[in-house]
Amino acid sequence: MSLTRLNIEAFRNIQSAQLTPAAGINLIYGQNGSGKTSILEAIYFLGMGRSFRSHLSQRVINTEQDKLTLFATLSLPRGDSKIGLRRFRSGETEVKIDGDKVKRLSTLAETLPIQVITPESFSLLFEGPKSRRQFIDWGAFHSEPQFYAAWMNARRVLKQRNQLLRNGAPYSSIQYWDLEFVRYTEQVTEIRNRYVDSLNELLKGIIGEFLPRVDVKVSFTRGWDSKADFAELLAAQYSRDVATGHTVSGPHKADLRLRVGTLPAQDALSRGQLKLLVCALRIAQGKLLKQQIDKHSIYLVDDLPSELDAQHRQLLLKQLTDTGAQVFVTAIDPAAIVDSLHAPPSRMFHVEQGRVTVVE
CATH class of the missing domain: 1.20.1050.90 (RecF/RecN/SMC, N-terminal domain)
Incomplete structure (x- = not known):
């Protein structure tokens, strides 16, 4: 199970972004405040209906907008599944899975299991x-x-x-x-x-x-x-x-x-x-x-290099790779991750002022 497409609209400082993640290690890098953690937060929000950084979900909506929209295509053994979530500043939430409205947020968690490793x-x-x-x-x-x-x-x-x-x-x-x-x-x-x-x-x-x-x-x-x-x-x-x-x-x-x-x-x-x-x-x-x-979880790992030396970064990345699951890892310096992997990341994204670009 993995995300093959992720669209983010009006989520924190990300006005609009479209990502095509790979099945393995996805490295997201950029300076502090660039928006790299917001990508992880958006994936988490799509799977849990809430943020891992704030109990007030309205705060994740871009200050210039009245709602946020998240959309993803999920690759499953039975075929692709589409998940959409819209959160309004009023507090109302709309969720659809494969075009059908979902009333319980627990259905999101069941569909998209997420493991998050962050400073929080x-x-x-x-x-x-x-x-x-x-x-x-x-x-x-x-x-x-x-x-x-x-x-x-x-x-x-x-x-x-x-x-x-x-x-x-x-x-x-x-x-x-x-x-x-x-x-x-x-x-x-x-x-x-x-x-x-x-x-x-x-x-x-x-x-x-x-x-x-x-x-x-x-x-x-x-x-x-x-x-x-x-x-x-x-x-x-x-x-x-x-x-x-x-x-x-x-x-x-x-x-x-x-x-x-x-x-x-x-x-x-x-x-x-x-x-x-x-x-x-x-x-x-x-x-x-x-x-x-x-069923695989999707791993979200924010600021992996902090407080870990090179040996333990290598050990942690090896363990994550060995799970066979899709992993999203953020870092300020991409070399801290690339140099700790036995093979290059499956895909790399650079984030700057809320804009996301693929690094070939």
Whole structure:
């Protein structure tokens, strides 16, 4: 699976650009502020319906326009597929896949799986468990179709339970919702746990190559004491939940723990090592997707040379190349990437002041 055509209109400082990416490594280079990261952001937006740089999607619309438009042709084993997205400054979003309107943005994620490695990717290690839950749930969503419905139902019931807690409802009024919450929680937790177990098998080998002298332990925590019965725990913590106004324990507190010895990985490793660890997680996730459902991810790697020496740049690019997936890599100096590859990039693009040109 790969993008064979990408049209970008009114996205950040890119007024209009048409790219014909290759199936392998696509190198995008240019000075800071030229728009090279915006190309990666546009691909991500097309696959996720949002940005990886800002929670306010209206900010990605060019200041002189009232909407942005993204269009891509996706090469699939069954043939080409066309994806279009239009985002208005009012907040409205229109999505079409092969001419049919799409109501759920999750359909985009299912159609165009994306792995992103950017300076913001450090949030996976530094910004608390939410980013790590999203990481787990991305894989669970793609690997097991029943996960999405169970996850949405668990969120719906949790929202209702929290509202009752804030209203100070007696436990007799909450008991029904707890039965539903436990049922969906067990489904979500089982799939998450199964996914992390599968991921670990791939992850060990990749971490071993990136960080051969570091023993990184990766484990899944469900969001409550694994020895406790969840239904009994909810009943026992009712008074505490009422006092806080929300459900203290549950799948919304799940986490992926990464430790080196007794320390969290973010406290034990240098920034360069942490970048390699994040890369290992993303590459393992993409490889597992290929194993499980025979679908490649598209890798978006922003500012790859930063904080990595030549040896580790070569190692990372080799791992990305070996996935067989389509890769988009940005850099200020193209030599930093070209010199780290065993073969020339499949295609090179130069970006300057929002204008994109192919480099032959």
